[in-house]
Amino acid sequence: MSNSRVTVTNEQLRDVELALAGAWGGAVTLQLPPIGGEVIELADGEGTVVASLHVGSSSPVPTASAVREVVGEGEAPAPAPVHAVTGTVRPERPFGHRDRVDLRVTVAPRRADAAIVITGDVPAADDDLWRDAPADAVIVVLDRGDSHALADALGAVAAVGRDAVVLPAPARHGRDEAQWIDAVRHAARALVASEATVWETPLTPSPGRVILLTGLSGSGKSTIAKLLVERLADVDPRTVSLLDGDEVRLILSSGLGFSREDRIMNVRRIGWVAALVAKHGGIAVCAPIAPYAVMRDEMRARAEEAGRFLLVHISTPLEVCEQRDRKGLYAKARAGEVPQFTGISDPYEVPSDADLVIDASVVDPEGAVDRIVEVLGQVDVRADQR
Template sequence: MPDVPVTLSSRQLRRVELALAAPERPLTLALEGVAAAAGDTLVLHDAEGTDVAALAAESVEIVPPHAAETPQIGAGEAPPLPGIARVTGPVSPRRPLGHRDGGALRVGPETARVPRATLVTGTVPDADDAGWAGRTSPVIVRDTGDARALATAIAKIEAGGRRAVVLPDAGDGLAATLDAARAVVADDVDVWETPIPAPAGRAILLTGLSGSGKSTISKLLVERLAAADPRTVSLLDGDEVRLILSAGLGFSRDDRMLNVRRIGWVAALVAAHGGIAVCAPIAPYEAMRREMRERVEEVGRFLLVHISTPVEVCEARDRKGLYAKARAGQIPEFTGISDPYQVPTDADLTIDASVVAPDKAVDAILARLAELDA
């Protein structure tokens, strides 16, 4: 059978790395939109396109997309959500994984097992912390994709005269992390539960119909954040993004998907470096919003805000006459008229800007952000 190429997310890449460190343990990957069957060989690529490993599919479970009816505004059909293939089988290396944070300290097939080790679940305490008393070296720290936090953790461990071991963590929970530590590092693992800091970076997606008030609210939000938050704040407004980042794209379904995918990629990059990205495209399809959430949550925190201003209010506000042209058939694929807007069912906050003033809308967003950080 032909090989099936698969590009991994950073979280999936950490899962593959851990499986390569314990090759006797089968690997399971949940792959969205991948057509695979038992007997296939999946060639696993990193984000740069390097084929780092191969997964021999012994079993494949197809999970269909969420079947719940999503409310929508406007005619036409939105792109369907892709199904997920849960593929299980042995994994083998094809070439080195390349640069990995804390590379010399990462677990691998050659890692020498020790009788005992300490696993720190969150922030590594300072060397003079009383909790270090009686703790066994080596000290295992988790790589969750935050390079800065990992470097700080390693430095603290080494400052205390102990040896650090880096364990890739794909976010499967403490039980899975402990199981992996026992499989590749030590039989006896002492768990030191310390506070887990919230991700430093975040992305805020304001989604809604044209004329709903997204741009007004997002610009005011950026001003308020810039005045009150020490982090860098970047605005990715839908119309402005199309002038440069998405220049040349039209308004077909594929172009809309690519436009929001580019915004999500930049937003995740901002969040990964500890900044705040405020994004205000229409983002009409559930599939594109879900993709952005998953991308950002690998590196930071994501907030989805639905600006739910009714279509009739948006139309009444339309000084450019776009809605009238769309109803007359002069603008094809216009969201809310001739192309659908799928109403978010997973919004973290919903604001009707026809009854909530922009400054009050920003107050609500900031309050929701504070709740998430609490």
């Protein structure tokens, strides 16, 4: 029997790594597509099979709909069904590069009598927390896949004159806050010390942002996106990059058409680049139609690994877009000359999870940019207070 194979996220890989090192009795629960089979090969993002999962149980996970209504004909792709699969893991090959392998407890195990796990920022040397910390406790910092943040944390521990070890951060996805803290404590006790104290410190959020302007052709996405980029360059210290639908299709997505698969690939590429921009602390403004909820969900998931995601629905009604018909494409679509045209012969799924909805038939471009900048400011304030 041939094994099934899935590519797991970096976050899931950290859970696998913890289990392989001996946490949770060597078992993990992963949310995976329902592929079946008793043994599932787990591949990293580069396609290397790093572990196999010996399935013990599997049950479907309900998915929420992010669609309010559908404009236009045709069927959009349904979200991929997901199963929570639990089983034991076996190593197949060493994991790829890991930061500070010498300090990583899953690679270079070291047991101490006591450990202090710091979940967020490492407190400054003069913080009261350090005064009461047992002198022999080893300090555990979490690796969330951000090399800079890890280097900063290790530097801060060294500045206090303490020994540090690195524990992969358990996955957040699929766990609430209490479950996540439990997972952190469990992993530290299994892999570092039987006495593990957890310091729940606030975490300086990544400043990166991905802003997706989604809406019908002619709704005003490009006009608003260009103005937004100009405005942000004036008022925001972060770098701003524009990934506009038309321009992207000329280069990044050249050769792709407008079938479901091609649109999904187009928006996937945009989301990938945007997440990279956000990972390095910048703002990415994206303006594709992005008509299906599944592609927006995927972009959100990628963006939120790197920073925050802002979904702006430019909700200009179809009648207005069609009246504008800047490129004459609506007329051609009505005449059947352009197949699968969004809003006419291909669906636009109206988002139910937008942070902001702007009808550009009643709000002028400057007013739209005012609203987006305002909401972005609120997001930044909320993130700073976390």
